[in-house]
Amino acid sequence: MKLHIDVEATDGAARAGTVNTQRGTISTPVFMPVGTKAAVGTLAAHDLERLGIQIMLGNTYHLMLRPGADLIDRLGGLHGFMDWGGHVLTDSGGYQIFSLEPKVDDEGARFKSTYDGTTYHLTPEGAATVQAQLGADISMVLDVCPSLPSPPEVLRAAVDRTVRWAARGRAAFLAEQPQRIEQGRDQAQFGIVQGGTDSALRVESARRTLEIGFDGYAVGGLSVGEGREQMVEALASTLDELPADQPRYFMGLGDPVGLVEAVGLGVDMFDCVLPTRLGRHGTILTSAGRLNLRNAKHADDDGPLDPDFDGDGTGRYSRAYLRHLLMVNEPTGRRLCTLHNVAWTLDLVARMRAAIVDGRFAAMRREVLDVWTRPGVI
Amino acid sequence: MKLHIDVEATDGAARAGTVNTQRGTISTPVFMPVGTKAAVGTLAAHDLERLGIQIMLGNTYHLMLRPGADLIDRLGGLHGFMDWGGHVLTDSGGYQIFSLEPKVDDEGARFKSTYDGTTYHLTPEGAATVQAQLGADISMVLDVCPSLPSPPEVLRAAVDRTVRWAARGRAAFLAEQPQRIEQGRDQAQFGIVQGGTDSALRVESARRTLEIGFDGYAVGGLSVGEGREQMVEALASTLDELPADQPRYFMGLGDPVGLVEAVGLGVDMFDCVLPTRLGRHGTILTSAGRLNLRNAKHADDDGPLDPDFDGDGTGRYSRAYLRHLLMVNEPTGRRLCTLHNVAWTLDLVARMRAAIVDGRFAAMRREVLDVWTRPGVI
Numbered sequence: 115m116k117l118h119i120d121v122e123a124t125d126g127a128a129r130a131g132t133v134n135t136q137r138g139t140i141s142t143p144v145f146m147p148v149g150t151k152a153a154v155g156t157l158a159a160h161d162l163e164r165l166g167i168q169i170m171l172g173n174t175y176h177l178m179l180r181p182g183a184d185l186i187d188r189l190g191g192l193h194g195f196m197d198w199g200g201h202v203l204t205d206s207g208g209y210q211i212f213s214l215e216p217k218v219d220d221e222g223a224r225f226k227s228t229y230d231g232t233t234y235h236l237t238p239e240g241a242a243t244v245q246a247q248l249g250a251d252i253s254m255v256l257d258v259c260p261s262l263p264s265p266p267e268v269l270r271a272a273v274d275r276t277v278r279w280a281a282r283g284r285a286a287f288l289a290e291q292p293q294r295i296e297q298g299r300d301q302a303q304f305g306i307v308q309g310g311t312d313s314a315l316r317v318e319s320a321r322r323t324l325e326i327g328f329d330g331y332a333v334g335g336l337s338v339g340e341g342r343e344q345m346v347e348a349l350a351s352t353l354d355e356l357p358a359d360q361p362r363y364f365m366g367l368g369d370p371v372g373l374v375e376a377v378g379l380g381v382d383m384f385d386c387v388l389p390t391r392l393g394r395h396g397t398i399l400t401s402a403g404r405l406n407l408r409n410a411k412h413a414d415d416d417g418p419l420d421p422d423f424d425g426d427g428t429g430r431y432s433r434a435y436l437r438h439l440l441m442v443n444e445p446t447g448r449r450l451c452t453l454h455n456v457a458w459t460l461d462l463v464a465r466m467r468a469a470i471v472d473g474r475f476a477a478m479r480r481e482v483l484d485v486w487t488r489p490g491v492i
Numbered sequence: 493m494k495l496h497i498d499v500e501a502t503d504g505a506a507r508a509g510t511v512n513t514q515r516g517t518i519s520t521p522v523f524m525p526v527g528t529k530a531a532v533g534t535l536a537a538h539d540l541e542r543l544g545i546q547i548m549l550g551n552t553y554h555l556m557l558r559p560g561a562d563l564i565d566r567l568g569g570l571h572g573f574m575d576w577g578g579h580v581l582t583d584s585g586g587y588q589i590f591s592l593e594p595k596v597d598d599e600g601a602r603f604k605s606t607y608d609g610t611t612y613h614l615t616p617e618g619a620a621t622v623q624a625q626l627g628a629d630i631s632m633v634l635d636v637c638p639s640l641p642s643p644p645e646v647l648r649a650a651v652d653r654t655v656r657w658a659a660r661g662r663a664a665f666l667a668e669q670p671q672r673i674e675q676g677r678d679q680a681q682f683g684i685v686q687g688g689t690d691s692a693l694r695v696e697s698a699r700r701t702l703e704i705g706f707d708g709y710a711v712g713g714l715s716v717g718e719g720r721e722q723m724v725e726a727l728a729s730t731l732d733e734l735p736a737d738q739p740r741y742f743m744g745l746g747d748p749v750g751l752v753e754a755v756g757l758g759v760d761m762f763d764c765v766l767p768t769r770l771g772r773h774g775t776i777l778t779s780a781g782r783l784n785l786r787n788a789k790h791a792d793d794d795g796p797l798d799p800d801f802d803g804d805g806t807g808r809y810s811r812a813y814l815r816h817l818l819m820v821n822e823p824t825g826r827r828l829c830t831l832h833n834v835a836w837t838l839d840l841v842a843r844m845r846a847a848i849v850d851g852r853f854a855a856m857r858r859e860v861l862d863v864w865t866r867p868g869v870i
Contacts, residue, residue, distance in 0.1 A: 153824035156823050158809065158827075159808070160808070180820045181812075181816040189810065189813075413559065416567055431574075434559075434563070434573070435574060437559075438530060438573075445534050446533075
């Protein structure tokens with residue numbers, strides 16, 4: 115189904131809205147935590163519910179290998195498998211597969227499973243089918259995502275192949291759609307704009323993706339190593355081309371500076387492994403920047419994780435307690451850091467939404483940039 | 493403070509009661525999950541509260557090494573450090589230290605830290621002081637716990653030394669008690685009966701421990717490899733000697749057969765790493781016996797963990813989902829198994845208490861033995 119965004123409030127280019135799907139309503143801007151292997155870090159469905167998570171991302175690459183898309187399909191898709199009633203967006207698997215140096219031709223990508231060495235062949239059509247089996251509310255087309263910087267001819271080839279694959283992926287999705295609707299699974303499919311940091315190429319990629327026509331649009335291939343100014347410029351030129359009445363999704367972005375910049379330019383959806391990955395390594399997000407809790411200076415620190423935030427139930431624990439758990443390799447430490455970081459990121463996005471509604475987004479953007487671009491703050 | 497048990501109901505020798513401490517009331521029989529390193533498996537204080545845990549056990553050995561008893565003391569004892577408002581019982585550290593093959597003489601045990609090789613010297617007096625620093629509501633004397641079977645002279649020597657250490661530990665505890673009471677920390681200290689499976693030695697150990705006089709009494713040195721009948725006989729002869737108006741604690745017991753036998757003989761308190769250790773390895777406790785979820789037959793199994801139990805919030809997840817998480821080494825799998833096992837064991841003990849109150853404990857005991865002593869069930 116084509117997804118529309120009902121814009122409730124704007125503040126500059128930033129917008130607060132709602133997106134209705136068959137499953138329910140998503141308030142935007144929205145951050146989607148990443149549930150790589152059908153669990154978000156150490157969080158299961160009851161944790162996600164408690165945190166108020168609206169939509170999680172599932173990794174097609176990992177899930178198609180283990181436990182396999184057929185099995186998840188038989189057990190009711192990711193929703194049935196995880197007992198998760200919220201939304202699920204799945205990626206196409208391409209991003210992970212390209213990191214494995216696959217054999218790629220116009221047909222698709224051939225790669226070996228990191229689990230057992232079995233060879234797989236992922237095509238645009240296959241990516242659409244697998245994501246349907248996973249029961250995604252929103253699925254993504256298979257795309258080509260070059261790292262940055264890349265030579266112009268690499269960026270150009272990626273755009274061309276992404277567009278060809280998008281057409282095939284869209285056709286496969288639409289061919290299977292009537293059957294899915296019959297089963298009560300009216301899914302949406304997003305196209306992906308590539309083009310690196312080349313604004314002209316971004317515009318071309320956006321226009322050709324729009325010509326195919328999708329239920330929503332994503333910006334891919336950014337936040338992969340380029341500087342903030344380059345990112346903002348390439349993003350802005352992409353967003354200018356995307357329809358205002360459909361959701362816009364920035365793939366793989368979740369740091370505070372990136373979020374506030376992208377929301378400011380009018381992006382609605384985000385996903386990122388950052389909160390869970392940092393949590394796994396004992397680093398927490400706070401109103402004063404990142405904090406590595408393994409640092410010896412926290413050994414005696416009876417203070418809360420972030421004095422300015424206690425929305426997640428972890429605010430009761432001290433830095434000293436979490437440092438101890440991390441230092442003795444007790445998994446509870448990593449879990450509590452993950453819970454905190456996911457809740458903190460959701461709260462940041464919720465506060466951005468409130469700022470848009472109240473017409474004070476510019477001030478909030480400045481505050482976030484003041485903290486997170488200060489020298490020494492990471 | 494001397495702990496009394498108010499017996500509400502008896503059924504044969506089994507008893508349901510309440511024990512009042514300065515911190516609050518404990519309903520017995522009670523199972524205490526083990527919080528080795530200041531967290532129970534993957535569970536923090538808010539998880540313990542949600543599970544309705546009344547009292548947890550802290551491991552003095554681990555905590556005195558990391559993060560250290562001084563630090564925990566400065567941060568408010570284990571209660572402040574973990575933000576845990578329930579009861580805490582600490583062991584003496586002896587059980588772990590004896591597994592390190594320490595140099596033991598009448599003075600105490602000298603051992604090397606498994607963390608950094610530093611040499612420590614644990615004495616009966618030191619064990620009392622460290623547990624006071626940890627803020628234990630109930631602390632244990634340092635004892636000598638031989639493995640079974642052991643030669644008679646080893647069991648005899650263990651009883652003699654345990655009694656000598658008990659007298660010194662008690663004196664140290666009582667000397668520090670006025671100062672603790674002044675600080676609002678009126679702790680209790682339990683003595684430990686040893687004697688292996690030799691009933692006469694058990695009786696002697698109990699009488700000599702009672703002569704010293706403690707706030708409650710524990711049975712140590714059982715459930716360490718002996719058979720069920722030997723355990724029951726040695727336990728029964730110990731319990732005959734213990735005062736009926738004080739709590740009785742069986743150290744290191746947590747399997748269903750052991751629990752039902754010991755409750756049937758009149759034990760009030762238990763601790764065991766079994767539920768958390770099994771959970772960490774993907775094995776769950778169910779009404780039909782243990783289940784290793786890694787087994788391939790659960791790959792497609794959409795059924796709940798235990799069809800007869802859903803008191804813990806994990807009943808919503810399928811065996812297939814947990815098997816997947818375990819197979820891909822996603823920590824959420826181990827966490828959910830741990831949550832389930834701890835909740836399942838608490839529920840078993842709660843059902844025993846209800847059976848005692850209702851005068852149907854003998855029937856319940858038979859049901860538990862029927863399931864758990866069936867050939868093939870572990």
